[in-house]
Amino acid sequence: MSTTDFLRDLIRIHSLSGQEGPLAGRVLQEWGALGFDEAYTDEAGNALGVVRGQEPGPGWLLVTHLDHVHEGDASLWEFPPFEAVLDGDTVHGRGAVDIKGPLAAQTYALGRLLARGVRPRRDVWVAAFTDEEIGGTGADFFVKNAPAEFGGVIVGEPSGSGLMLGHRGVATVRVKFKGRAHHASLALQDENPVFAAAEFIQRVRAHEFPEHPITGSTTLTVTQMFTDSGSENLTPNTVEVVLSWRFNEEDDVNRRTLAELLEGLPAEAELTPLWSRSNTPGFQTPPTDPLTGLVERYAGRLKAGSGVWKFATDGRYTAAAGWPTVGWGPGDEGLAHTTRERVSVRELEAYADTLAELLEREVPPER
Template identity: 25%
Template sequence: MKPDYQKVLAAISEGDVVSLLQDLVRIPSVYSPDEPGRNEERVADYVAAFLRNMGVEVHVEEVAPGRPNVIGIVRGTRPGPCLLLEAHSDVVTPGNPAGWTHAPFGAEIVGRRLYGRGACDTKNGITSAVMAVKGVLESGVDFPGSIMLAIPVDEEGMMLGIKHFIEQGWADSVDAALICEPEDNRICVAQKGAMRVLVHVKGKQAHGCMPFAGVNPNTRMAKFILEVAAYEQQEVQRLGRHPYLGVPSLTPTVVKAPAEGEGQLNVLPADCLVAYDIRTVSGQNHEQIYKDLQGIARRLEDADPEKARIELEWIEDRPVTATALEEPIVQAVAAAYRLLTGREPVYDGVPGATDGTFLSAWKNIPVVVTGSGVREVPHQYDEWVDIDQLLETTRLYALAILEFLNGAGAAHY
């Protein structure tokens, strides 16, 4: 291993890495409109102060009230490419605290696991990105180009933070991006696309003992759901299994009747609402999928003697992304992984979308998604991250920075 790389690794301390992650997990950053103190602002303030103490140029930009993005910039000694490391500051709700064995925001360590909401998604990503850059700076090694850190809000929502980051021009100078998400340190070079579609069936309210005086929206929605399930299987058969992304899915995740207010056992509701979480792979066209869903709705309407209306609304669109194995960022991360572990990396895909989706789709930036954490653990009770893997990720990011700026990325600059 090169002496400069050894210097950087020597500058990364387990105690400092774990301490930072504990501090971040202990700051709740669940976006709660009715509880401003629980949104991303406190974490953003902490990270911004931490970066300033490292000597990093820091910019804080409010995306919405109490929801600031943090951007950090470290400039090298000569011109070169710009590498972005990105990890979001928001976390999902812990749910019922009684479901947790460990306090959701306690950052408790048991054995070699650190527990808490965000420990795996993605306070660990923030920690590894920040501490990797700190290791580079404290080692005093020379590098060209620049390192950019982005800690945006709302990745768990509508991804307002990364969209604002792009709209403000920050992505214009970025040559490649490393998205810090829990992927067991696999090198993920593809991400599933995502569509969010609302389906609204309008019936006629009636007394539960006289249902035929009304028009039942629930039975009609059930027919729609079954038709979409059959369509899903057709798409799976048509496309087969993607090598990195698996199979597509169209999942009804929310079913609500009536669409507004509370239902009652003896009241046939006037309407029914279903929210679909649709995940796509290469070879699918989102516009065509929406047209196909509309076609299912029209067929059911035409076959309905009472002509109950079925209305669709497409509320979010996130395209499939793919990064070629030949891209400098992929080569840099792979080389760093080999140097660090002595093993060949595992290439994979992300089953969901990340902030990297919009960097790729809107700005054509090559992205790699990798980081510590078992991908099935986020959003569960007793979320955790393995401390040894957290340290491996921090060192991986540090070496990937140097590999990209000095090697693979510089050659294409």
């Protein structure tokens, strides 16, 4: 079995959020065959593997996840989404880059060491979490029931094999505008909640957020709109607007911003408490952090410089637990969740080789 063969096996197994069991079983099988010291699932369904190191002390945690998003209309794909087609240097399919390619590469980074009879300097845990795509309940369970002490976390989400220093928080906000349904011929604009919703959307569009030195500016984007009207000549009683909020600010600041955007409008809105599925913060690791410098020495061989993700990751949970966290994974993040999802075999292999070298030579920085 090779990194590519393992990845193709993983892609062929459907693993939507909440349906990760069969994939977890295949992952544990591979870890056992490669000689991992432990390979098991916890109460949340997370797949966890351990390779014991040569030295005592806080170890490494390599993070990916088991679930993927829906494939959508399969006819829009160049290659069938679950056939794991290998076309030249490229493996195609749902999950190829988010995140079964990185999972396969992390697995075979350790597999390379074990095949040579080499142990990493410190214990290495590989964690493939459940439910990452719908809020991160698997990661949440893991950090609350930590099985070991971790001195450094590498989140393997696709980053073009470059170093990532974090991402913004993410919240889903639902705003309901209230009016009174009436015959469209009356044109009672004050009673039509569509106009209030339109005013709100214009305010969102005009609102300016401050720039964050690491993760950039907050964004607030309208994603969906619904009404309770089922007729073309009937105005609605209600209009619901759904927003995706990618934020840097503290929770109380976000609540004040939402109140300002809604001021004077006939509406009610909910911003759920932090660490609920629809409101989780991001994380930022400074460029001056010792973990940043250590991982950059290796990631920089594959891609110079550092960046931040636009999307959220389970790194929000590990960082909040106080475990130093950076991102580093193979694959083009822009292909995640698209019908063009694919990953380069050469990039997977280069990442696995480089990660293996880091784990063989390095220990997490002391704090």
